[in-house]
Amino acid sequence: MNGNLVIIRLGIAFLSMLMFTMCNTGDNVHSYEAETAERASGVSENIDKEASGGTTVELMNKGQFVCFRNLPTADKIAIRYATENVGVFSLSVDSQPGLKVNIHSSGSFEGSFLYAVVDVNIPRNGSVTLSVEEGDVALCIDKILVGKGDFGLPPDIWNLPKLEVAKGPFVADWDSLSNYYSAPDWWREAKFGAWSHWDPQSMPEYGDWYARNMYIEGHWQYNYHVEHFGHPSEYGYKDICNDWVIDKWNPEELMKLYMDMGARYFMAMGGHHDNFDCYDSKYQPWNSVRVGPKMDIIGIWEKVARSHKMRFGIGFHSSPPRTWGQFMTVRYTADRDGDKAGVPYDAMQTILDGKGKWWEGMDPADLYGPEHDVMDPLLSPFANQFMWRVDDAITKYHPDMIYFDESAGDSYLDLGVNMGLGFLAPPLIANYYNKSMTWNNGKLDVVFNAKGVGGRYNSFPNNPALIPIVERAMVKSTEFYIESEIMAYPFQTERSLSDWHYKKGAPYAQADEVIWGLMENVSRNGSLLLNIPQHGRGDVDEEAVRICHDIGAWLKINGEAVYGSRPFEVWGDHQVLFTRNGGYVYATLLNWNDSAITLKALHSGGTTVGDVTEVVMLGSDIPFTFTQNADGLMVKPSGEVLPLAGIENASLSSRYRVLRISHTKGWMNDDDPGVTATGWKRYCNLNSGDYNNDLTVSERVGDVWSCSFEGKGFDIIAPKEQGAGSMEILIDGNSHSIVDLSTVGERLPQRVVCQVANLAPGKHTLSIINRKGKVAVDALCFR
Incomplete structure (x- = not known):
């Protein structure tokens, strides 16, 4: 402190000690009023009846500070503040390097307060200085709490410490991860999963990305929102979350449907790009336990899946690029035209605006983010919060797999945002693998999905040598796009029967199309994760139920070509897809017309197939004759083959058939x-x-x-x-x-x-x- 700073003192030693004596709020937490602290010249007090001591200290200009001295040993500090701004202020302990504390607008410099909670190391008799430096925002300080352990406050999700990787054999390095990971047996055997891509965006029943596009003036979802719910300055996404009713959700019935469909694993939506968590989230107060359904959706899904011995996964879509970069940034705007031109959307509301309303006490910035641009989402305070939210969910629910609707790398642009998990990916993976081994008795038995590892949306263009390493370190995933060739390592493709979030009137993919996609994936060493869209209230359409039953009926007959299979030496073509299992070769015929067919890949003298000894069509007792020579395997039914029973889809029941081929070279x-x-x-x-x-x-x-x-x-x-x-x-x-x-x-x-x-x-x-x-x-x- 320099000579220009005036330290306020009391003339009486007893009163001086009294001013800095802690007000004990618990065994390990102590409170200090800001007006009792030392302060810089020009720092004034402000009368505020909502402040704990009736006044606050104003830090309005660069160089202004308050200093709290003679503090007890502590590892945490909470600062109660009021401000109209979003940004940072500065905190330092003794002579240690200072740090920046993230703050949001409380709506006013008086009468409304928020807490910033920061992990710091304060030595015995240490001092803490709060100041406004270059680039910091003005604020009023009410008081501080210092101590250890739980302060009885919710976590400050904008000032969380760096998440440390859990102890275990995996470290946050791609080479290390790839050297010690391999996809577990259950995943290699499963091949087919069901997905509940369901959250508050399903409530309007008007398609995917609703939570973003409802804030884009002129967009068809914006127009729908204004017509059916009101203007987003008055009825925003937070209100959709609150009005999300799920009275028709029957997870037990749906899980039975997924199993009847033939799914061997299940994925539930943990949180989409909208930034709402569908579980009892410690680090996101806007979650399904506190808002809307008032239910732990993930917790319920997890228990139901386990009761049916279904492998259980959680999908995390609220990645920094998607959420911080793309979904949040459109919300800090307003209409350009019309009656509401210039009126800010509800993302600009503060905790003060909620007084007397259903969301009183909740900060909209926790859902919408503070106002920011699209730059550097991985360096934002949201990125670290994202890491803690994932850790919280895996710790609570012990998922067998976790999925990220985000690229593993960080090298391509989408809507002007640099996409990908980037440097966050290795610690996310290592933390998950290590933690999973604690609940799996030391066995690594989990799957981590992320996108953009090679392929159409490659996120490693600047480091292609990493691609085969990352493919070994996790299970890569793609959306709708199926790999064009057999892959060395297992992968996953995700698709939906219709729009990702339910949309009224949207057409459904039929069962034969799904089976075609499933077999294309399996023939190339992949798996298929299929979303069955749910209404906002949780149920599914009868047409979707019928499609699921058809898929399941087909798999009950032909599943040996799918479950536990591996690719053949070639994947096939647009007439036939090959797999191997138990020493057999399986040929899935596409659009078969009940006539003879030649399978060129099964010619005599091949590297994998020996002499063919038998050909059987699954689900039929009609004998097949065959001839094998250098041109291939010629197969012909000896009579009329009847359609598969129990399948309504005529194309699937008659034209999608599987041949099981026995031969003399059934090696392992x-x-x-x-x-x-x-x-x-x-x-x-x-x-x-x-x-x-x-x-x-x-x-x-x-x-x-x-x-x-x-x-x-x-x-x-x-x-x-x-x-x-x-x-x-x-x-x-x-x-x-x-x-x-x-x-x-x-x-x-x-x-x-x-x-x-x-x-x-x-x-x-x-x-x-x-x-x-x-x-x-x-x-x-x-x-």
């Missing part, structure tokens, strides 16, 4: 069910003569590939090539041999590199350990 592929190969890399579409056109490869000594099997022996199939390394073979934990995969001359695919016979009957475990250089596993042939 290198990534078939039961295989674990953490840290190994997958390669597909190799066209180099390897079984199923793919390999699992290790370039790190110590990597372990393993599987369990029953049999008396096996052959290990692997390529041999120049410069290859060696691997150790263990059977039931005992070393059997060291195999050298190097050779001289040309590469030799599908070599039998190890043979084991005369094992005792029963179950065994095979482990293959990289002992030197680069090694690969192609397939196993059991005896």
Whole structure:
């Protein structure tokens, strides 16, 4: 402090001590009135009957401050303030570097207050200075609370500390994540999930992105809103949230529908871009427990899903770019034309405007954000809040998967906003994986979905080398777009039967279209997550129910081509899609016309299929004749094939049929069910003569590939090539041999590199350990 600063003192030592004596509000929390603090010259008091001591201290100009001295040891401070501004002020402890505290408008410099709560380390007899520096906003200080533990205040969601990654084996680094993660067995087996893409935006029943577009003058959703609810300056999105009634929501009935549809996992909407949380959110007061339904929607979904032994997931759409950058920023405007021209939309309201209304005591800025531009959403205070909200949900509900409607990278623009999770992604993933292991008894058994990993909306254009690493570190996801080729690592595609949020009169995709998309995904190593749109009140249309029943009826007959399957060496074409399962090859026929068909990929002498021994059409007892030669497998029914029973969709029941093909080369592929190969890399579409056109490869000594099997022996199939390394073979934990995969001359695919016979009957475990250089596993042939 310089000589120009006047320190206010009392002449009597006793009164001086009294002024700085704490008013104890609890065992660990102590209160100090601002008018008792030291202050800079020119800092005045303001009479305010709503202030705890009847007055506040005004910090209006740069350089003004108040200083609280002789404080007890504390790790938290709460500042009660009033302001008409949005921005920051400065806080420093003793001589430590200062920090900026985020504040919102309380609506006035007097009569209305908010708390800023900040984690700080205050030593015994330490001092705290609150000041207005360059770029800070003016405010009035009522009092401070200092202490430890819970202050009895809600979390200040705009001043949260950095979220630390939970302790565990995963660290917030893409390389580390990819080296130790692999998609769990349940995910690889499931293939098909149901999604409840349902939140307050469903209430108007007028389509997706309603919470944004209702604030864009002239937009068709804005026009609808004005006509049916009123102008957004008077009836805004917060009012839709409050008026969201879900009296027709029957989660038990819907879960049975999803299961009848054939779904093996379920995703619920945790929060959309609108910034409303559909659960008992600690860090977002605008949530379904406090506003609108007054129900913990995610908590209810979770219990119902678990009761049906359905894998449960939560979708998080309220990412910083989407919410802070795109949905919030259009709300700080007003009409340009008409009777309401220049009248601010309701996002500009403050906590003071809520007095006497249904939302009294709630800050609209917590839902709409403070006024800001679209720049740097990942550096906003909202970004850290987002991290805590995700952590809160996973801690409460232990989801088997979490989904982000956001890219994993950070390198493309959408509506002028730089999209992606960017540097937030690795800590989000590491925190989730580590926490999940605590509730899964040390087992990593969860899935993290994010978008933009390669493909059409690639978010890594500036660092393409990261793409295969990120593909191993999580399960990438795409919206509607299906990967064009077989992918080395499993992925997910999301689609909806109709609009993402329910829209009256919108057409539905029919069951045959859904099955086509499902099989396209599965044939390329993917899964399909399907949204069944719900009315605002929670029920679904009868047409949607019928479509779900048709999908389920088809899967009950043909599910062996789907659940637990893996891609074949080629995915197929627009007439047939291939999968493998249990040693069989499955051919899903598209638009089959009850006649002969030639499957060129199943020609004799192929790298994966041996001699075909039987062809059966699932759901039919009509025998099929076949001929296999160098041109393919020619298949023909010996009589009329009747449509599948129990399916209303005529195209699906008669034209979408599945052939199960038995052959003599039913080996176990290198990534078939039961295989674990953490840290190994997958390669597909190799066209180099390897079984199923793919390999699992290790370039790190110590990597372990393993599987369990029953049999008396096996052959290990692997390529041999120049410069290859060696691997150790263990059977039931005992070393059997060291195999050298190097050779001289040309590469030799599908070599039998190890043979084991005369094992005792029963179950065994095979482990293959990289002992030197680069090694690969192609397939196993059991005896």
